[in-house]
Amino acid sequence: MAHDSQPFAGETHVVAQGGHHRVAAFDADGKEIGIVFQTTSPFDTPREMESLVAWFIKADRERSLHPLLLIGSFIVVFLAIHPFQDGNGRLSRVLTTLMLLRAGYGHVPFSSLESIIEASKEGYYRALRRTQTTLSSKKPDWEAWLIFFLRSLVKQKDALAKKIALEDTQATDLHPLAKKIVALLPDHETLTLSQIVKLTKGKPSTVKLRLKELVEKGYLVPKGQGRGAHYVRLIILA
Numbered sequence: 001m002a003h004d005s006q007p008f009a010g011e012t013h014v015v016a017q018g019g020h021h022r023v024a025a026f027d028a029d030g031k032e033i034g035i036v037f038q039t040t041s042p043f044d045t046p047r048e049m050e051s052l053v054a055w056f057i058k059a060d061r062e063r064s065l066h067p068l069l070l071i072g073s074f075i076v077v078f079l080a081i082h083p084f085q086d087g088n089g090r091l092s093r094v095l096t097t098l099m100l101l102r103a104g105y106g107h108v109p110f111s112s113l114e115s116i117i118e119a120s121k122e123g124y125y126r127a128l129r130r131t132q133t134t135l136s137s138k139k140p141d142w143e144a145w146l147i148f149f150l151r152s153l154v155k156q157k158d159a160l161a162k163k164i165a166l167e168d169t170q171a172t173d174l175h176p177l178a179k180k181i182v183a184l185l186p187d188h189e190t191l192t193l194s195q196i197v198k199l200t201k202g203k204p205s206t207v208k209l210r211l212k213e214l215v216e217k218g219y220l221v222p223k224g225q226g227r228g229a230h231y232v233r234l235i236i237l238a
Contacts, residue, residue, distance in 0.1 A: 039080065072146045078095070196211070
């Protein structure tokens, strides 16, 4: 969350004070306007991270929590520890994707969680703050963060579903030769005009026309020029 946008007007930064670190919000003029939360001290960070990872491994092995609750809990504590000076928020999204993949949620690389968080930054920081400020209490408020986290995952899934539905709708409007070209994409990282002509048995002039159609509809991106010209599949992370 260091240097990420936040619910106030400017940015958040890690601030050192009296041997402790905290994430503070600043306005556009650089004036501190609020504390988002207190982070773990540098001295305690290695121990806290070891404890967090050990807890995650044990809970994952014992199946004591649903995978989504386990991942969400890990992430909010990781962000509270704040082990790095910068990039903790972005790293947390990478870790979330990795953990979700390990848990069997194979769709997550195809829809951007980062964009979901960016569109909900105010709610993101509010939920983080509500949970993180209670982590040291006898009854932490896990609900605030976990509800936000789970809702974000639903939005991520819905965004991917909409993208697939849109592509399916577009595919029904494609010329039969264009559909043949699309069918080649999963097995080829790049395709040249000559390769497509050979694989589809289409006329070069007709293939060129259909390639133009696929570029316009967002299926392909032209790369290179002359003999090095080729096409690659366009993957949009919604």
